[in-house]
Amino acid sequence: MSVFAWRKRTRGKGKRGTVENSESMEREMENGTGPKRFPYIELVQATNNFAEEGKLGEGGFGGVYKGFLSDSDQFVAVKKISRRSVQGKKAYISEVKIISRLRHKNLVQLLGWCHENGDLLLVYEFMANSSLDFHLFGGRTMIPWAVRYNITLGLASALLYLHEESGQYVVHRDIKSSNIMLDSDFNAKLGDFGLARLVDEKLGVRTTGVAGTWGYMAPEYVRTGKATKGTDVFSFGVVALEIACGRRSTQPEYEGPHVPLVALVWESYGNERLCDVADK
Template sequence: MDHEFEQGIGPKRFSYQQLVQATNNFAEEGKLGQGGFGGVYRGYLSNLSVAVKRVSKGSKQGRKEYMSEVKIISKLRHKNLVQLVGWCHEKGEFLLIYEFMPNGSLDSHLFKSENMLSWTVRYKIAIGLASALLYLHEEWEQCVVHRDIKSSNVTLDSNFNTKLGDFGLARLMDNELCLNTTGLAGTIGYMAPEYISSGKASKGSDVFSFGVVALEIACGRRSQISLVGWAREAYGNGRVLDVADGRLGMDFNVEQMECLLTVGLWCAHPDFNLRPSIRQALQVLNFEAALPNLPARMPVPMYDVPASSTEPLLSTSLLTGR
């Protein structure tokens, strides 16, 4: 692992003792968040504010996700991706050091914060997330499927610029379609139907997740199974603006709101063959292409047929989000 990591450029190896000192021994008062992977702590390294992700020792996938994250994100360079500063694996611990995001995660603003995001900032965040995905899917030397696009993995810097993070589930895909049987992982509510049914991640399943986040940004509601259906019903009735976040009042650009809601529904189309690429979605969000005409009624979900009996169909009742 040391040899593989040190071939990269950019992120550096830190000692466990350095990180203990940087985080005041992983003090609870400096804890920024907690997830299925473990905790994230505020730290200071040579006057640089950092966020230290401490992978839980009880996480069965901890080592695998840690290696995936270091090997993939250390090579990526994009203004809308969180920068990995360094890494450490000592004393049975797996630690990742990132640049600190002063404005936290998108979900904390949409669903928990009293300081509501303005419409201008929200639309900028959506554009930034789409730009990050375009880089991962089409612009880097290999296709990267993130597999866990959700509002809690979208962080915001001091100027509320989008920074997509958490690449523990990300996978490199070599073939043109970017399809691979990877096994199911991710968070219910953001997962495409064909991904749930077959365990096959793709660019299309990332696009579905982006669509759900776009709807969350516009509606101000947390992702649930019903969010897409609720927005789709309003769209079908010709009243799509009815689902706009009521806390905004009418303090938003109507054309942009209609665009983001429509693109969100387009991306979260249950039939993966009828979803856009992230490039097409971004062109519409930038008003470089016309809005799509979506069917008034929610189509029946299309499921990708498993390639073999070793890939059983899974129901959402068997799954839990991280």
């Protein structure tokens, strides 16, 4: 009984700690510039009460809805974190804490947040052309090579900013084609910082535990749990191959679903048939 009571108190403290951390962080942000707190009722109205027909997608921590803010006359994307997701609450805190400090043309801009009525909401600029994977693997019109090149450059620019130019050392940890959004001109913008981590360069990289998406994670990251600039760069390389080949990292269609794209490209390179795997 005493062990059960201790565990219950510990879990309670953990939940209170998460809420207190988010509230403290939000109070700090309200005194600064950048993303703002949105009233819950405003986001309910903007999304037509989170109508299913306005749903843009579903992530691991909740749904994303299209909304319209009449006061600022702009469309937005509203991420609604599931109340049942403990990891979602941690991702909410991580995302607000990290991305609110960042400003770059190739990062999805966080416009604001809402922590009200037990709901956790994040408000982003709306991306008119959805995500990169939607266009690469959706069976629609082929993306021109010049556009693919610019998308790759945009993603590289975002990573350089996160790793070396932002004044912080930010490791994203979940770079993949579905997290690369495209604006109305098909400019790439990296989003979803729920797994991102700030790294203190004086203390060095610490083991964080493996988090991310299979097929995009560097082998050394899976082995050690240490996320670095290099592990982000590996993920960038996988996305670059997807862009060039038009195939998913873990499901190259013509070779069968169990041949990873990286292995397929290496094999083609060794056989001097690299052009065979390029998108046609």
